[in-house]
Amino acid sequence: MVRTLSNQQLVAYINAVCNNSGKALSFEPVRQGLANNVFKASDGQSAWAVKLLGRGDFNTVDYPSVLQLQGQLAESGLAPKVVAFEPALRIWIEQWIETPVAEAGPVNVQLLAEALARIHACKVASPTLALLPCWQHYIEQLAGKTAQEFASERDTLVAVISQYSHYQDFCFCHNDLSFAHLVGEQHQLIVDWEYAATGNRYFDLASCAIINELNEGERMALCRAYAKLADLSVEKVTASLIAFLPVVDFTNRLWTAAAIK
DSSP states (O other): OOOOOOHHHHHHHHHHHTTOOSOOOEEEEEEEOSSEEEEEEEOSSOEEEEEEEOOSSSOOOOHHHHHHHHHHHHHTTSSOOEEEEETTTTEEEEEOOOOOOOOSSSOOHHHHHHHHHHHHTOOOOOOBOOHHHHHHHHHTTSOHHHHHHHHHHHHHHHHHHHHTOOGGGEEEEOSOOOGGGEESTTSOEEOOOTTOEEEEHHHHHHHHHHHTTOOHHHHHHHHHHHHHHHTOOHHHHHHHHHHHHHHHHHHHHHHHHHHHO
8 A cells, every 4th residue: 555655754764764864854856747756855965866656556667677677777887776665655765866957958969869879788687668568558547438549549550560670679778768867977877767678779769759859850860879879770760760759659648648547
């Protein structure tokens, strides 16, 4: 059963698991969304990223598996170290990584491409993204007419997935890479691994393009940079990313519909 903590209980829990000396903690909102709320907790010397997980009945995230996965990624220098995870309370705490404030203007596509290439080259034990069963899970949570509309759209996209899915296209993927997930002085670490899995690299690329709201020119730049880093044909990368854009868009809309039902 999920319990709701008061602010006082939350502070006491963080003090206990982080071996804090009892100094007063400050909390700064970082990000709020349908899936979770993230805060920066600090005692003036040390800081932690505290994630209060939302309801778990609609999504397919297996947090104990994410915990094991992020442990591997932290050892490889790709992710922050997890400090604590309490499933009953739905609290996730990890190292806070200071990050320079992003300058106004276009997103740094080169950094995104480099992060994707590093992720896709990473050799870790990870679950496999079973996209069609995930879609079905979300569709089953929707009302009749809405579910039917999504099911009809899903059927048109199955052929796209089949056509652009080949053995060499599968690798470890993040599947939710916004620029805000690149942290550290050089944006060298990556956070929010809930949807990471072995999957199609072009789904990951298309997801990155949509999440970061890249325009056509920026998408092309992402394809060129990634193709060079991954030693792939620019034409192949570009065509495959474009093919997966409607697949990612459908996934995002379906996830949102299930989350807010």
